[in-house]
Amino acid sequence: MSDAVDTSGAAADGFEPRITAFVCNWCTYTGADLAGTSRLHMASNVRIIRLPCTGRIDPLFIVKSFERGADGVIVSGCHPADCHYTSGNYHARRRFAVFHDLMEFVGVDPRRMTFSWVSASEGAKWRDVVDEAVANVRALGPFEAYRALAPEDAGVAAPAGARVEAEAS
Amino acid sequence: MSRIGVFICHCGENIGRTVDCEAVTEALKDHPGVAFTEDYKYMCSDPGQQLVKKAIEDNDLTGVVVAACSPHMHEKTFRRACDQAGLNKYMCEMANIREHCSWIHEDRGEATEKAVDITRTIVEKVKHNQPLESIHIPVTKRALVIGGGIAGIQAALDIADGGHEVVLVEKEASIGGHMSQLSETFPTLDCSQCILTPRMVEAYQHPNIKLHTWSEVEKVDGYIGNFTVKIRKKARSVNEDLCNGCGDCQEACPAKRIPSEFEAGLGNRTAIYVPFPQAVPNIPVLDRQNCTLFKGRRKGLAKDACGKCKEACLKDAIDYDAEDTFIEEEIGAIVVATGFQLYSIGREQPEGLKGYGEYGYGEVPDVIDGLQFERLASASGPTAGAILRPSDGKEPKTVVFVHCVGSRDSEKGISYCSKICCMYNAKHAMLYKHKVHDGRAVAFYMDIRAAGKGYDEFSRRAIEEDGAEYIRGRVSRIFRDGDVVKVWGYDTLSQEQVVIDADMVVLATAMRPQDGVRELAQKLSVSTDEHGFINEAHPKLRPVETNTAGVFVAGACQAPRDIPDAVAMASATGAKVLSLFSADELEREPAVAIVNENTCIGCMNCAKVCAYGAIEQREICTVDGHVCGHVAYVNPGVCQGCGTCQAVCLSKSVELQTFTDEQIFSEINALCYWE
Amino acid sequence: MSEVREVARKLLTDGTVRVIVGWEDARRGARPVFVTDPADTERLIFDTRCVHNLVTYLNPRRDNVAELGKIGLVVKGCDAKAVAGLLREAQLTRDDVVLIGVRCGGVLEEAELPKAASLSPENVAPRCYGCDNREPELVDHLLGESQPEPPRPVMTIDERVAALDAQPLEERWAFWTEQFSKCVRCYACRQVCPLCVCERCVAEKSRPQWIEAPPHPRGNLSWNITRALHLAGRCVDCGECERFCPVGIPLSLVNRKLQHIVAERYGYTVSDDPESPAPIGDYRLDDKQEFIK
Ligand SMILES: Cc1cc2nc3c(=O)[nH]c(=O)nc-3n(C[C@H](O)[C@H](O)[C@H](O)COP(=O)(O)OP(=O)(O)OC[C@H]3O[C@@H](n4cnc5c(N)ncnc54)[C@H](O)[C@@H]3O)c2cc1C
Ligand code: SF4
Ligand code: SF4
Ligand code: SF4
Ligand code: SF4
Ligand code: SF4
Numbered sequence A: 001m002s003d004a005v006d007t008s009g010a011a012a013d014g015f016e017p018r019i020t021a022f023v024c025n026w027c028t029y030t031g032a033d034l035a036g037t038s039r040l041h042m043a044s045n046v047r048i049i050r051l052p053c054t055g056r057i058d059p060l061f062i063v064k065s066f067e068r069g070a071d072g073v074i075v076s077g078c079h080p081a082d083c084h085y086t087s088g089n090y091h092a093r094r095r096f097a098v099f100h101d102l103m104e105f106v107g108v109d110p111r112r113m114t115f116s117w118v119s120a121s122e123g124a125k126w127r128d129v130v131d132e133a134v135a136n137v138r139a140l141g142p143f144e145a146y147r148a149l150a151p152e153d154a155g156v157a158a159p160a161g162a163r164v165e166a167e168a169s
Numbered sequence B: 001m002s003r004i005g006v007f008i009c010h011c012g013e014n015i016g017r018t019v020d021c022e023a024v025t026e027a028l029k030d031h032p033g034v035a036f037t038e039d040y041k042y043m044c045s046d047p048g049q050q051l052v053k054k055a056i057e058d059n060d061l062t063g064v065v066v067a068a069c070s071p072h073m074h075e076k077t078f079r080r081a082c083d084q085a086g087l088n089k090y091m092c093e094m095a096n097i098r099e100h101c102s103w104i105h106e107d108r109g110e111a112t113e114k115a116v117d118i119t120r121t122i123v124e125k126v127k128h129n130q131p132l133e134s135i136h137i138p139v140t141k142r143a144l145v146i147g148g149g150i151a152g153i154q155a156a157l158d159i160a161d162g163g164h165e166v167v168l169v170e171k172e173a174s175i176g177g178h179m180s181q182l183s184e185t186f187p188t189l190d191c192s193q194c195i196l197t198p199r200m201v202e203a204y205q206h207p208n209i210k211l212h213t214w215s216e217v218e219k220v221d222g223y224i225g226n227f228t229v230k231i232r233k234k235a236r237s238v239n240e241d242l243c244n245g246c247g248d249c250q251e252a253c254p255a256k257r258i259p260s261e262f263e264a265g266l267g268n269r270t271a272i273y274v275p276f277p278q279a280v281p282n283i284p285v286l287d288r289q290n291c292t293l294f295k296g297r298r299k300g301l302a303k304d305a306c307g308k309c310k311e312a313c314l315k316d317a318i319d320y321d322a323e324d325t326f327i328e329e330e331i332g333a334i335v336v337a338t339g340f341q342l343y344s345i346g347r348e349q350p351e352g353l354k355g356y357g358e359y360g361y362g363e364v365p366d367v368i369d370g371l372q373f374e375r376l377a378s379a380s381g382p383t384a385g386a387i388l389r390p391s392d393g394k395e396p397k398t399v400v401f402v403h404c405v406g407s408r409d410s411e412k413g414i415s416y417c418s419k420i421c422c423m424y425n426a427k428h429a430m431l432y433k434h435k436v437h438d439g440r441a442v443a444f445y446m447d448i449r450a451a452g453k454g455y456d457e458f459s460r461r462a463i464e465e466d467g468a469e470y471i472r473g474r475v476s477r478i479f480r481d482g483d484v485v486k487v488w489g490y491d492t493l494s495q496e497q498v499v500i501d502a503d504m505v506v507l508a509t510a511m512r513p514q515d516g517v518r519e520l521a522q523k524l525s526v527s528t529d530e531h532g533f534i535n536e537a538h539p540k541l542r543p544v545e546t547n548t549a550g551v552f553v554a555g556a557c558q559a560p561r562d563i564p565d566a567v568a569m570a571s572a573t574g575a576k577v578l579s580l581f582s583a584d585e586l587e588r589e590p591a592v593a594i595v596n597e598n599t600c601i602g603c604m605n606c607a608k609v610c611a612y613g614a615i616e617q618r619e620i621c622t623v624d625g626h627v628c629g630h631v632a633y634v635n636p637g638v639c640q641g642c643g644t645c646q647a648v649c650l651s652k653s654v655e656l657q658t659f660t661d662e663q664i665f666s667e668i669n670a671l672c673y674w675e
Numbered sequence C: 001m002s003e004v005r006e007v008a009r010k011l012l013t014d015g016t017v018r019v020i021v022g023w024e025d026a027r028r029g030a031r032p033v034f035v036t037d038p039a040d041t042e043r044l045i046f047d048t049r050c051v052h053n054l055v056t057y058l059n060p061r062r063d064n065v066a067e068l069g070k071i072g073l074v075v076k077g078c079d080a081k082a083v084a085g086l087l088r089e090a091q092l093t094r095d096d097v098v099l100i101g102v103r104c105g106g107v108l109e110e111a112e113l114p115k116a117a118s119l120s121p122e123n124v125a126p127r128c129y130g131c132d133n134r135e136p137e138l139v140d141h142l143l144g145e146s147q148p149e150p151p152r153p154v155m156t157i158d159e160r161v162a163a164l165d166a167q168p169l170e171e172r173w174a175f176w177t178e179q180f181s182k183c184v185r186c187y188a189c190r191q192v193c194p195l196c197v198c199e200r201c202v203a204e205k206s207r208p209q210w211i212e213a214p215p216h217p218r219g220n221l222s223w224n225i226t227r228a229l230h231l232a233g234r235c236v237d238c239g240e241c242e243r244f245c246p247v248g249i250p251l252s253l254v255n256r257k258l259q260h261i262v263a264e265r266y267g268y269t270v271s272d273d274p275e276s277p278a279p280i281g282d283y284r285l286d287d288k289q290e291f292i293k
Helices: A002-007 A028-037 A059-067 A088-106 A123-140 A160-168 B021-029 B046-059 B071-084 B098-102 B108-126 B150-161 B177-181 B192-205 B248-252 B292-299 B308-312 B370-377 B421-435 B455-464 B517-524 B563-580 B605-609 B644-648 B661-670 C002-013 C038-043 C077-088 C157-166 C169-181 C188-192 C217-230 C240-244 C251-266
Strands: A019-024 A046-051 A072-077 A113-117 B004-009 B034-040 B063-068 B092-096 B135-138 B142-146 B165-169 B209-212 B215-223 B226-233 B325-331 B333-336 B340-342 B367-369 B398-405 B440-445 B469-472 B475-481 B484-491 B496-502 B504-509 B511-513 B551-553 B585-588 B593-595 B615-621 B627-634 B654-656 C019-026 C029-035 C071-075 C097-102 C141-143
Touching (some): A019 A123, A028 A046, A028 A123, A028 B098, A046 A123, A046 B108, A059 A072, A059 A088, A059 B661, A059 C217, A072 A123, A088 A113, A088 C217, A088 C251, B004 B021, B004 B108, B046 B063, B046 B071, B063 B071, B063 B108, B071 B092, B108 B661, B142 B150, B150 B165, B150 B177, B150 B209, B150 B333, B177 B192, B177 B370, B192 B209, B215 B517, B226 B333, B248 B308, B333 B563, B367 B370, B370 B421, B370 B504, B398 B421, B398 B475, B421 B504, B484 B504, B605 B615, C002 C038, C002 C071, C019 C038, C077 C097, C157 C251, C217 C251, C240 C251
Parallel strands (some): A072 A113, B004 B034, B004 B063, B063 B092, B142 B165, B333 B551, B367 B504, B398 B440, B440 B469, C019 C071, C097 C141
Antiparallel strands (some): B135 B585, B215 B226, B475 B484, B484 B496
């Protein structure tokens, strides 16, 4: 298990992208559940963080993910007009449109950021979103450019678990 | 320091087949803050839950992570188990290693690695979970129903029959709404008055219903279970307690030629009047605009110009100096049932609508709308049910019915289908043919939309049995030519110009929301669509709720509706209100937003994005009590927990419980991949 | 600028305001001045050197200014937009302030402040080119003569943004990370910004600390992205942040980019009408979503 910790920072051969997904509870999380119940196989590189609504998702989550070494992110929620909270996704859509364009301006490859609408019934779409995001990021390689910004004394402590794992191996 | 228990479930083989559960257990065992780990075949089974409970007790656990299936599956189960073991249930979370892991991956190594990540992430989250208590909100078990059409009446009756008090507010002098104007109703052609009047009377006499007619909602404060509603009782000039409905005043009133609203302008009324004989309550109002006495007062006459009604009233119920009064009611739930109005298609139009000047409405007397036809066909109407055209009182031998006037024509401002017109046009054609056997009924239509039980059969009957001629196409112009009304149209099937010399034309004009709904919606903090219809909370799953908790919607104020729809919606709101009233307190999940008053700057950006109007501005005071600013305040009774406010708050001054920044930050960090 | 002096004097004399915030002459161009004595209104000036956005003194973070009493504030068009921003976000009520608007024909670039007075393509502040609010509407008094349009600078901000847009991603990344890596986290950009109103900026929040505090390239990137995003649809392009940045980060390019984004996507341009809703916090059902799968 520890080799992921090792390889992700290493050269692109054998590179396994690490992708954090921020998804809403009602549509995409449930859609991902459906993918599971339907036994739809997909790439294992994505880790989901569940939020109540896309309206709750802050661009800082994405910035922080990149800071911490994610190679890509996914943001996904209910389709327009389907938001469990009526309009959270509309607010999110504006917020992320602006964020997306700004990041692109700053030089982040937009293919590292997947935004999608996946409803509770779209298990297959979720699989496609995951596989496509993984393929895109795999092609782009590790997000070394962002990691290179880290301070020399590597201010970030590894999460306790990761360290334990690394030691255990 | 947290003492978290991590419970890894094999789910029989469902997880264990692809995830090495022992390895996951091993990996979490020494994770900081983890005090206990255990894997088990079926965590959700009774022994599994026992295992969790026992571990909580034996190890003084401060948090629990169950790595198993989706939280949607068993979060409740395990939270209940924790609760039973004395651990606050919000200290328990699930790590989804089945749906999101074992079921979607094949490689055991990959799946195991991912399961460790998922579990660890949730452990890191739980370190920042807070023990929370459910929110309890007292509920005032009284309902307010706004609008006394069939929808409002039905809602009021259902709630009142359920044993709760209802305050019914109607802006007109009588309840009944549009249904009271109808002659016979599709699809069964039963007499509208005959089925409606008993309901009106029942509502009036119901011990649980308090009726305020000639009244409007002035102001609404509060939130679900706890509204305070201010009602304006407009000056009726007739004392409702004294009046016995004898009608002597109407007899005496000299102003007799005022067009009657109820008769859609086809009949007259007096200045002091009950709108129609079956009105409920049977108490007149004095129309000050048209009253001779008030006209005189407005002119500044020294002496009152009339006073006949007061003289005639043996009960001395008439009070010319009555003023609007206000009452306040404590209310727990509100049903909005303000209905519709017909698109008055003349040349004068409110903003955004273009009217249909080319159809001559308002200029050619024999061009009428659907409600006017209803009055002509009604046995209690101005012609006692005989179909006679307004201009000369002759029986029209050719009547043209035009569908979709105003509806489905975004050019002219309305894009939607009014839904009921196809049906009432068929009804009108039928009623006409039943009364004028040698008459010719011609209908111009775009499509026939007759979806509903018995509806298609009904509209076919108009064509097949009653011989109405249906022409598919639009009418371009209607104008008067001597004694006839010329109708220029185009038959799109035969692709020919059609000109019909009609004696009368009936326009099926669009259904529009009532005037003043936007203002009312604002008072209630519910939203309206671009046309002014009240928005439902969810178009499919919450059709009679609005986005303001405790406010429901029924009937044609939500969208064009016919009577069965309106009544079904009304009963649905009744059920919603009754279920809300079934307990003394509303219990809600504590997943609500909380504002940090120390850092909030009161920019109210959060309030702008809250779909539920849960956020209000609150003044803050210095120690000595003078107001020194304001901050946002989230009403926990209203907040639904979406967290949109938190993401929009620049200074991060509002936190959504159960999904706090610290929790998510920790999750992101737990997924730290490199060093 | 006799008109400004006159109005200021009158407002102070009749007690309408307790203090006038405007500009006065100084060695290095103009500088902000607080006038409380009617006699001192003689010091007030307005010319192309008056670059400062004085609305920053209305910012509620500066309670000490409010303590002086009701303020009369001299504003250019861009400044008036900032007042509208504060009104929009309930940081101010219209009655708190008397706005003395001046018709503006553009101001000088920072480096040129001490000397010249009339504008040329070489010395004009680039942001003034194309300004849509040279005669503010929100004001109580609109003074001065109608001014000619500011000259086109040698290189406009839009051209600079377009030049960046035309570069490949990697080069933009290199450009911005290098720029941001210069940031010393003095937060001057924030302190001077009239719309950075937060009492506790997100950059100062701990638990959790979203933005790493030490000035290293990674934290700096987070800070600068966040600052830019927080000003999306709010920034009035007064240029103060860039003018005050001690290390010369071209913040106006990021700010302008965000203006383009909200304009292209939502047809929004920031105005001095406090009633027009800001684009973030608002939405339309048919907002563009080409970036969403
Ligand atoms: C020409 C025509 C023929 C029709 N024929 C049929 C038919 O045959 N069969 C059928 O099923 N349907 C028919 N309909 C449809 C039927 O009229 C409606 O479905 C029904 O009236 C809707 O009831 P409602 O209670 O929602 O609204 P309404 O009947 O409009 O009642 C709303 C009530 O609310 C009151 N109100 C409005 N605003 C306020 C306020 N702010 N405060 C307090 N009170 C307020 C109004 O005064 C009114 O009393 C026909 C409609 C038309 C126009
Ligand atoms: S958005 Fe934040 S700072 Fe503004 S009022 Fe809401 S909680 Fe307060
Ligand atoms: S969490 Fe959602 S519902 Fe609750 S106050 Fe915030 S925006 Fe409103
Ligand atoms: S003014 Fe410049 S150096 Fe200072 S914090 Fe802002 S961007 Fe960084
Ligand atoms: S971000 Fe800069 S240009 Fe924009 S309003 Fe603030 S100080 Fe002015
Ligand atoms: S950068 Fe953002 S959080 Fe900080 S002061 Fe400005 S608006 Fe507020």
